[in-house]
Amino acid sequence: MKEHQRLLLAAAAVIAAALFLLRNPGGGPQLVSVQRLSDYGDVCPPVEPIVYASSQEGGQTGDVTRAPTRTIRDTYPIYTAVAVDTNFDEVVLMDNNNWSLRVYNRLDNTAAGAEFTPPKRVIEGPETDIQFNNGLYIDPKNGDIYSVETDTGDKVVVFPRDANGNVKPARILATPHRGFSLAVDEEKQELYVGVQYPPEVAVYRKSASGKEKPLRSLKGESTRLSDVHGIAIDPKNKLLFVNNWGHVSDYRIAGTGRFEEPSIAVYPLGADGDTAPLRVIQGSRTQLNWAAQMAIDTDTGDIYVANDIGHSVLVFKGTDEGNVAPGRVIKGDRTGLLNPSGVFVDSKHKELWVSNFGNHSSVVYPLNANGNVRPLRTIRSAPAGKKSLKFGKVEAVVYDSKRDELLVPN
Amino acid sequence: MHGFAFDPIHDEIVVNSPLTQAVLVFRGGANGEETPLRVIQGPTTQIVGMGYAALETVSVDPQNSEIFLPVGTGAYGGLGNNQISGNYKEGVLVFDRMANGNVAPKRFLSGPDTQIRGVSHVAIDPVRNLLIVKSNGLLIFDRTANGNVKPLRIIRGPKAGNIGRGQFQIYPEKGLVIAPLGGGFGVWKVTDDGDVAPRWRIPVQQIVGGAPQNTGIALDPVHKELFVANGPLNRVFTFYFPEMFD
Numbered sequence: 001m002k003e004h005q006r007l008l009l010a011a012a013a014v015i016a017a018a019l020f021l022l023r024n025p026g027g028g029p030q031l032v033s034v035q036r037l038s039d040y041g042d043v044c045p046p047v048e049p050i051v052y053a054s055s056q057e058g059g060q061t062g063d064v065t066r067a068p069t070r071t072i073r074d075t076y077p078i079y080t081a082v083a084v085d086t087n088f089d090e091v092v093l094m095d096n097n098n099w100s101l102r103v104y105n106r107l108d109n110t111a112a113g114a115e116f117t118p119p120k121r122v123i124e125g126p127e128t129d130i131q132f133n134n135g136l137y138i139d140p141k142n143g144d145i146y147s148v149e150t151d152t153g154d155k156v157v158v159f160p161r162d163a164n165g166n167v168k169p170a171r172i173l174a175t176p177h178r179g180f181s182l183a184v185d186e187e188k189q190e191l192y193v194g195v196q197y198p199p200e201v202a203v204y205r206k207s208a209s210g211k212e213k214p215l216r217s218l219k220g221e222s223t224r225l226s227d228v229h230g231i232a233i234d235p236k237n238k239l240l241f242v243n244n245w246g247h248v249s250d251y252r253i254a255g256t257g258r259f260e261e262p263s264i265a266v267y268p269l270g271a272d273g274d275t276a277p278l279r280v281i282q283g284s285r286t287q288l289n290w291a292a293q294m295a296i297d298t299d300t301g302d303i304y305v306a307n308d309i310g311h312s313v314l315v316f317k318g319t320d321e322g323n324v325a326p327g328r329v330i331k332g333d334r335t336g337l338l339n340p341s342g343v344f345v346d347s348k349h350k351e352l353w354v355s356n357f358g359n360h361s362s363v364v365y366p367l368n369a370n371g372n373v374r375p376l377r378t379i380r381s382a383p384a385g386k387k388s389l390k391f392g393k394v395e396a397v398v399y400d401s402k403r404d405e406l407l408v409p410n
Numbered sequence: 411m412h413g414f415a416f417d418p419i420h421d422e423i424v425v426n427s428p429l430t431q432a433v434l435v436f437r438g439g440a441n442g443e444e445t446p447l448r449v450i451q452g453p454t455t456q457i458v459g460m461g462y463a464a465l466e467t468v469s470v471d472p473q474n475s476e477i478f479l480p481v482g483t484g485a486y487g488g489l490g491n492n493q494i495s496g497n498y499k500e501g502v503l504v505f506d507r508m509a510n511g512n513v514a515p516k517r518f519l520s521g522p523d524t525q526i527r528g529v530s531h532v533a534i535d536p537v538r539n540l541l542i543v544k545s546n547g548l549l550i551f552d553r554t555a556n557g558n559v560k561p562l563r564i565i566r567g568p569k570a571g572n573i574g575r576g577q578f579q580i581y582p583e584k585g586l587v588i589a590p591l592g593g594g595f596g597v598w599k600v601t602d603d604g605d606v607a608p609r610w611r612i613p614v615q616q617i618v619g620g621a622p623q624n625t626g627i628a629l630d631p632v633h634k635e636l637f638v639a640n641g642p643l644n645r646v647f648t649f650y651f652p653e654m655f656d
Binding site: 060061063064065066069072073074097131197247248249251257259309391392393394398399400401402403404406407408409410 | 411412413414415416418421423427429430431432438439443451452453454455456457458459465467481499512576577596607608609610611612613616617618623625626627628629630632635637638639640641642643644645646647648649650651653
């Protein structure tokens with residue numbers, strides 16, 4: 001080897017060693033740079049690639065730390081439930097998107113030109129333990145706010161009426177996975193939790209906390225419970241109403257799955273264990289379609305159902321049975337309903353409240369409303385016409401290469 | 411819903427229904443309340459379970475016209491597998507794509523030799539004729555594996571890292587596996603074997619913040635992009651990643 005060749009080889013070796021040491025002095029995977037995103041809106045504008053560590057055929061790992069070029073996100077609240085504190089004239093909305101409880105004046109009404117109505121108080125933040133909460137209940141005496149988480153938290157959180165900001169709940173009760181709805185028997189001081197699957201209605205002391213066990217649980221094949229969603233209590237007639245989506249299976253036994261028609265099952269209030277319903281509302285005439293929260297007008301016994309996919313509120317008689325049509329249906333382009341998921345009967349003011357998952361709003365009607373009626377008032381939490389992404393914990397994404405579209409399940 | 415599939419050849423969407431032990435197939439352009447084209451459901455199907463790690467997704471192999479469905483109890487309710495009484499087996503059911511009704515699977519990959527435990531997601535490499543099962547690492551089988559057979563290879567170990575829950579994808583053109591890893595994703599070769607570190611890592615949580623559950627992933631080779639869904643953040647991110655596709 002000639003001298004200049006040896007020099008070239010030596011120089012090349014030094015450069016290679018220097019590059020190797022610079023790239024990965026520790027010998028392990030190397031994180032070159034991380035840039036945290038600033039706050040961004042619905043669609044993040046493209047950003048320049050930050051850094052790239054190339055593929056390592058030699059067995060080392062390259063870290064790719066570019067910021068995303070785009071982000072699909074809904075920044076506004078999406079409401080899964082509504083309840084009214086009639087003593088303090090406040091309405092509480094359960095925001096499933098930003099993990100918050102928002103408190104408004106009962107008579108708030110967003111003006112047509114307004115961007116949105118700001119809440120009086122917001123309970124939000126990591127201390128609150130609010131996540132993908134759905135069920136909501138307000139204590140009619142002291143205004144305590146109860147809310148149940150469905151998927152990632154599996155708990156009921158209870159806040160005092162005037163809670164505000166990033167505050168810890170006054171108490172927490174661990175509940176079964178997929179708790180969706182709440183109701184309270186004030187006479188017996190019992191808290192009812194509707195659980196989607198395996199389907200059950202668990203009943204606790206109203207003041208239960210921690211890992212306290214339920215007093216009793218309605219569950220089993222005879223109950224005809226199936227993918228439980230809304231529950232409601234009729235204290236006058238001592239009845240429990242439960243709506244079911246009709247998704248049935250025993251997860252431990254192969255091939256037991258089946259689809260049934262959605263239903264509302266009615267039980268004695270003290271029902272326990274594998275108790276058959278007293279009667280069931282079920283069939284094509286009912287219009288039930290992914291029924292969500294329910295409420296009862298205790299004066300008339302009428303049952304109000306937030307009928308999510310039907311974009312409607314269905315009203316049944318408490319005595320209905322079988323394949324019956326609802327006595328009233330609130331539905332249509334004037335109603336402001338879009339994927340309604342929460343409903344509340346304000347007996348004091350004879351008003352019906354509905355929260356919409358589909359359009360960042362809550363609407364209120366006269367209690368006797370029927371048909372394609374305009375709401376009396378609307379609390380809107382996003383600019384008019386802004387559609388909700390309806391994201392409710394997006395765990396998966398699929399790319400449709402034929403249409404250049406993303407499919408996102410909720 | 412923790413996963414589903416799109417079949418670009420036959421233009422169909424394949425969805426699992428965990429609570430009814432069913433697979434539903436819709437047309438690719440389905441919109442609103444559409445009736446599925448086909449439903450696989452019933453005792454002959456052997457479909458069982460739901461929970462955190464089983465019957466939470468379904469995969470499709472358009473080239474070979476098959477549907478792959480991971481089944482089991484998924485350690486539901488915190489119980490370990492095989493601790494729940496009942497007549498069920500954990501593994502991967504394979505149906506003909508055109509199966510409809512109460513039909514038997516073509517194959518059932520299941521048994522102790524498979525090392526499939528708490529199975530969640532599967533993917534198919536039609537180029538190399540491989541089935542990859544994410545179950546305590548990445549188990550790599552022949553695509554047509556059936557019964558109690560050993561995997562051809564396993565990517566698992568401290569260098570490979572904690573291959574976590576959620577969707578994963580194959581990019582067959584380059585022979586790559588993209589799987590959840592430590593709040594982000596790692597990229598391996600499907601030919602990797604043993605305790606192999608990923609070729610690349612995309613540390614999504616470090617980049618975007620929030621919770622580590624970046625559980626959804628999809629690929630767009632045309633635009634050289636990678637889509638990531640994060641449940642707790644309720645967002646879908648798009649990352650430009652040309653190196654993986656070039």
